[in-house]
Amino acid sequence: xxxxxxxxxxxxxxxxxxxxxxxxxxxxxxxxxxxxxxxxxxxxxxxxxxxxxxxxxxxxxxxxxxxxxxxxxxxxxxxxxxxxxxxxxxxxxxxxxxxxxxxxxxxxxxxxxxxxxxxxxxxxxxxxxxxxxxxxxxxxxxxxxxxxxxxxxxxxxxxxxxxxxxxxxxxxxxxxxxxxxxxxxxxxxxxxxxxxxxxxxxxxxxxxxxxxxxx
Numbered sequence: 145x146x147x148x149x150x151x152x153x154x155x156x157x158x159x160x161x162x163x164x165x166x167x168x169x170x171x172x173x174x175x176x177x178x179x180x181x182x183x184x185x186x187x188x189x190x191x192x193x194x195x196x197x198x199x200x201x202x203x204x205x206x207x208x209x210x211x212x213x214x215x216x217x218x219x220x221x222x223x224x225x226x227x228x229x230x231x232x233x234x235x236x237x238x239x240x241x242x243x244x245x246x247x248x249x250x251x252x253x254x255x256x257x258x259x260x261x262x263x264x265x266x267x268x269x270x271x272x273x274x275x276x277x278x279x280x281x282x283x284x285x286x287x288x289x290x291x292x293x294x295x296x297x298x299x300x301x302x303x304x305x306x307x308x309x310x311x312x313x314x315x316x317x318x319x320x321x322x323x324x325x326x327x328x329x330x331x332x333x334x335x336x337x338x339x340x341x342x343x344x345x346x347x348x349x350x351x352x353x354x355x356x357x358x359x
Contacts, residue, residue: 185254212262219256233325252340278354316352
């Protein structure tokens with residue numbers, strides 16, 4: 145019952161502080177599967193992780209990132225950083241520090257495999273002018289501001305690589321929150337701190353909307 149209640153409240157846009165209290169109720173269930181063998185990871189992914197991220201990794205609530213089709217290495221890295229408290233953006237602290245705290249390396253690997261194999265959903269439409277601006281910044285950067293092209297690292301279709309995460313189809317709101325965390329250095333990634341510190345708010349929004357529009 146409490147899982148269903150959490151889903152309803154999150155869909156209604158429950159304030160983060162209140163949602164965090166409810167999400168904490170998931171931790172005991174997650175802990176029971178913390179050292180689950182890979183064969184049981186699907187049950188854990190659907191029954192616990194899927195509450196926020198969607199059972200197929202295509203979350204509906206922009207508070208939580210879409211995980212479907214994300215690279216295995218990146219998912220593993222982020223879960224380990226949540227576990228050891230080295231990733232410090234606000235939602236990481238509120239949700240994922242507790243959720244990942246008892247996960248074993250094997251379970252993390254199995255969860256990463258599960259979500260990486262899910263099919264990403266369609267993109268979200270945005271006004272053509274905004275998409276055009278975001279596309280230009282993403283592929284060509286802003287030389288006058290010393291901003292390199294995002295595509296240089298994340299790829300021409302924003303699918304990522306062995307070193308950089310997939311961004312295509314990610315919630316625009318989530319991307320903006322992460323850029324804010326990079327800018328403030330709450331989430332410490334040197335290259336992204338430089339990028340986020342260079343972009344103006346309108347430019348961030350255009351890039352985020354462009355990325356969300358991609359399939």
